[in-house]
Amino acid sequence: MSSAGHDSAAADRLWSVEEHLEDVLTTVRPLDPIELPLLDAQGCVLVEDIMVPVSLPPFDNSSMDGYAVRVADVAGASEDFPAVLDVVGDMAAGAADLVQVGPGQAARIMTGAPLPPGAETVVPVEWTDGGLGQGPVQGMRARSLAPQGGTGQVRVFREAPARAHVRDKGSDVKAGSLALEAGTVLGPPQIALLAAIGRNTVRVRPRPRVVVLSTGSELVQPGEDLGTGRIYDANSFALAAAARDAGALAYRVGAVADDADTLRSVVEDQLVRADLLVTSGGVSVGAYDVVKEALSHAGDADEPGGGVEFRRLAMQPGKPQGFGTIGPDHTPLLALPGNPVSSYVSFELFVRPAIRTLMGLQDVHRPTTRARLTADEPLSSPKGRRQFLRGRHADGTVRPVGGSGSHLIAALARANALIVVPEDTESVAPGDQVEVILLG
Amino acid sequence: MSSAGHDSAAADRLWSVEEHLEDVLTTVRPLDPIELPLLDAQGCVLVEDIMVPVSLPPFDNSSMDGYAVRVADVAGASEDFPAVLDVVGDMAAGAADLVQVGPGQAARIMTGAPLPPGAETVVPVEWTDGGLGQGPVQGMRARSLAPQGGTGQVRVFREAPARAHVRDKGSDVKAGSLALEAGTVLGPPQIALLAAIGRNTVRVRPRPRVVVLSTGSELVQPGEDLGTGRIYDANSFALAAAARDAGALAYRVGAVADDADTLRSVVEDQLVRADLLVTSGGVSVGAYDVVKEALSHAGDADEPGGGVEFRRLAMQPGKPQGFGTIGPDHTPLLALPGNPVSSYVSFELFVRPAIRTLMGLQDVHRPTTRARLTADEPLSSPKGRRQFLRGRHADGTVRPVGGSGSHLIAALARANALIVVPEDTESVAPGDQVEVILLG
Known part of the structure; x- marks a missing residue:
């Protein structure tokens, strides 16, 4: 389309906010998934149903620190008439060797340790004398203080029904069941579940790489001296921060001067690391609107499907906007107006939903x-x-x-x-x- | 306090959720502020009032692409009786040289460019013939198509009052006024404002570095083979993800075996990069509760103010908890229970508020x-x-x-x-x- 004169019918048409947004969201496609280490996938969208390979817990285990015993051996036990059992060993969490518990015997057991063969229930240590021969205790003696481990006798002061304080194998999730559905966003609890079932990598849509660049010969980088007629470059900072806030990896390119060849060259250089390009400034009807000048021609010749179109939207602020795809990979590019507030509002309305679409999120809009x-x-x-x-x-x-x-x-x-x-x-x-x- | 037997009165006492939380939040202090580059400060809390060093906009400038003229010269102008003015040059945004506009003259002006001396108002290009000698135009000819710039004559079809389409110097913010208050959280719009007033660095409280480690000889890293009686380490992943979600930089340390010397050594090694340490597991009443064993003694001798205390809380899940400070810098340490759900709930109730307190945030709790x-x-x-x-x-x-x-x-x-x-x-x-x- 033409950037000047009254010879262009297309330039006359006013686009609605919805029409422009629809054009953006039907053009931008979710990124191809990749396999990422679990913590790198935080905030990303899962693209596969995750099945449970191993039941959780993987074995019957104790939910308390205490003693694994047979039900009959502690039946009727009380403080006045304790059951006295022989302690035949320790079941520590992670212990590979299982102690065998016979009649009249007990194994000292730690939270999370497998219920040993022969044992039918667990009595918490607080219901016993902890092997010390006196009244009920608050806890076991640390291994460093009593390295001999579970030996001697224990007095049990309360009875317990079968499978008390026992977590059944598979009571959390069963092998073969669905852990997480494709489309789930991976927050801390989902990452916990994936780790718990043994996944160290997971297939997700990655965070989009968004290159942000501002244009304008009037722009000075913050921290430098402001000359006559110049202003500080706020948009590249604001848009990079907003892109990150939306979930993207943002790359900020300092302000590019109002020269079409320079801009085209910078944009081409940046394509290699961009899933989405965002520019600010240079999209209006002035003689120096360099984004429009540089990119209107970007895709009209030998690159089918490419090209950035500049249009007027029925909105305020944010009337002039550009959108299209450029380069060999048809990388989407949103060209926003240069006024900081116009630029920011345009980001919220069009770029944020585009970023979230690239991520594969269902809900791309602000509430x-x-x-x-x-x-x-x-x-x-x-x-x-x-x-x-x-x-x-x-x-x-x-x-x-x-x-x-x-x-x-x-x-x-x-x-x-x-x-x-x-x-x-x-x-x-x-x-x-x-x-x-x-x-x- | 003692970790075994019924000889400790302190161990008997049940702490309320509020008491434990208060202990944590009165011990943890906001981190010392540092000067950070603007984008590195995203999400951080400002510790200084930021004053505006230069008015925004820094000069009277045009809000439209058009022509800067004198009011009298366009008075009564219409399509039938246009005002015809001599174009004496261009005012591009960022131009250091100002064109002088005299009677009967106009300067072509771009959005954001300074209002040139002599000009009193701006007429948008759409109200003119754009210098082409015909009817109203949609925009200016791009500089690449008309490199001669603003020359010749322009016909203006509408009149304009004084200072139409002019943004006054200081109409956004005035030099010397308060831009942002200490305590402000820096999101994208605040970063935009800081950049706009020329700040490239800013003094904030940094993101806390949180070292997360899980303990338990039963723990296997996800992706590895699960042996008998073993489970996958979920907590170090969940807590690292949750710490990041709360605003921290999280370092995950793989599971540490149940050995007090090993644990003490790992914790000491990690202190150098930790503003906060979080452990999971080993805090209950079992014989292998190694966090309790290793850290109960950490601060009772020659390090005043140090030491981790283990206690029982009147809550479910999450009854056993440890909290205190360790090492020469009295680094806070929260020792959470090892069950994944207990650990996660404890994180939400105690660690998240601690992280947000370190960040200097006012609102440290979940809604x-x-x-x-x-x-x-x-x-x-x-x-x-x-x-x-x-x-x-x-x-x-x-x-x-x-x-x-x-x-x-x-x-x-x-x-x-x-x-x-x-x-x-x-x-x-x-x-x-x-x-x-x-x-x-």
């Missing part, structure tokens, strides 16, 4: 709610454009912060929500219900 | 709510112990998943909440309101 507008005066909004105002949401109400100007970055830093004013609404009165996008 | 219990039968809970059951919370209701057994790791992976049953409640009926901790 929305309705809230009562708290404001000193009515909000006005341009007819035919959907307006996104920065607001603070709390307790079912939302209050605008800052004005509608797209450069009010200070107000953005105080906002936790976007107030949505629909295309056909020109004014919203205090007390009215409005749609609110919650920024997390 | 809680009340929900209606959905269940097939009443929940029973032991008197005198606060029970934490795994549940799924949705739409104001919560349903238990799995049972109360502390080994039900599969159920934990389906939970998104903990159901809290207070100490004095022994039964909760379906339909009752219960307190719920939301796991995020």
Whole structure:
């Protein structure tokens, strides 16, 4: 499409927010899955059903520190009439050798240790004299203090039914059952389960690598001297941070000057490490709108399916937007406007869902709610454009912060929500219900 | 305190959840702040008030692509009677040289470029012929197509009041005002603001380095063969993932065998990279409870203020817990029980708030709510112990998943909440309101 003059019908058309978003989300495909070490897969989406290879627990085991005994040997035991049993050894957790428990015998057993053959139940150590020949104890003597282990006799002061304090093999999960479904997002508890069933790697969609670059000859890197007519580059930082917040691995490229050849060269260089490219600035109707100039031609010749299209959206802020794919792998590229607030709102509406689609997440959008507008005066909004105002949401109400100007970055830093004013609404009165996008 | 026998009064006492948590949170102090590059500070807490060194925008600038003109020169302009002005040059964004605009003159101006001396207002390019001598245009010709820049004449079809489409210097933030308060958590919009005012580094509390280690001779690393009587090490993975999720940098140490000297040596080795140590297992009343054995003595001699205390808590799961400080820097250490669910619940209740306290966050706890219990039968809970059951919370209701057994790791992976049953409640009926901790 043309970037100048009144000769282009396509340039005249106003796209709705939904049309642009649909174009993005039908073009962007979830990334191919890879096998990752368990902790590297945190936050990623599983692409395979995970079956349980081994029951959990893998064997009957004790849920208490105590003594493994036969039920008949402790029947009727009390503090006045304790059962006295011969201690034939220790069952430590992880012990490979199993002690055999016969009539009149007990094995000292630790939490998690296998129930030894012959034993039918477990009496907690607190129900015994711990082998010390006196009253009930609070615990066993540490091995360092009593290295001889489980020997001598133990007095048991309470009876126990069969399989008391015993965790049955397979009572957590059974071999052959489904542990986790494809599509599950791997948080700490899911990682716990995968480790518990012996998985050290898992097949997931990786975090997308998102290259962020800002454009504009007026941009100076923070920390450097600000010359006449220049401003600091905020967008590359904001977009990199927001991409990371959305789940991506973000690479920030410092501001690129307004020169089409330079920009094309930087973008080509970055393609190798990008699953998604995000630019800010240079997409409007000025003579120096270099992103538009450099990328409008990127895919119209010998690269089928490629090319970035620039369009006007029926929204405020964020009217000028570019979207398409570039390079041999048809890497998606979103070209956002350069005003910091326009750029940030555009990220929230279009880039964040694109990142989450690349991750294979089902729920790609921010949550929305309705809230009562708290404001000193009515909000006005341009007819035919959907307006996104920065607001603070709390307790079912939302209050605008800052004005509608797209450069009010200070107000953005105080906002936790976007107030949505629909295309056909020109004014919203205090007390009215409005749609609110919650920024997390 | 003693780890064995019935000779210790301290060991008899049952601690409430609140008492233990208070002990942890009054001992753990926020980490000392450091100066970090902006993007490394994402998610961290600012420790200084940030003042604005330079107004934003730093100069009056155009909010549109168009022409900078004098008000009188376009007064009364219309499509039938356009104002015809001499174009004296370009104001590109970032241009250091300012064009002087006199009577009858116009400067072509790009969004963000400084309003040139002499100009009083901006007319958008869409209100002009773009210098092409015909009707209104959609935009300017790209510089590559018209490298001569702003020359010739422009016809303006609408009038504009003074300072139309002009963003005033300081209208976003003024030099000397407060940009961000100490205590602010740095998310993407705050990073945007800091970059915009020229900050490339910022003073924050760093992410705590949390070393996680599991103990138990029964533990096998996932991916390896499971021998007789052994289970896979889930806790070191779960706790490392949970620590990261809470905001920490987590270092996972594979399972340490049940030997006190080995454990002491591993812990000492890890101290150098730990702001917080978390162990799982070995804290109960068995003969092989090596964490208790190894660390009970860690601080009782020549290290004042050090030492880990082991205690019983009035909760289920998670009754046995250890807490204290070790090593020359009095590094805090939380010793959690070894059952995976006990360990995870203990992390949520005690370790997560400790990590967030180290970060300097104000709000260290998970959000809680009340929900209606959905269940097939009443929940029973032991008197005198606060029970934490795994549940799924949705739409104001919560349903238990799995049972109360502390080994039900599969159920934990389906939970998104903990159901809290207070100490004095022994039964909760379906339909009752219960307190719920939301796991995020």
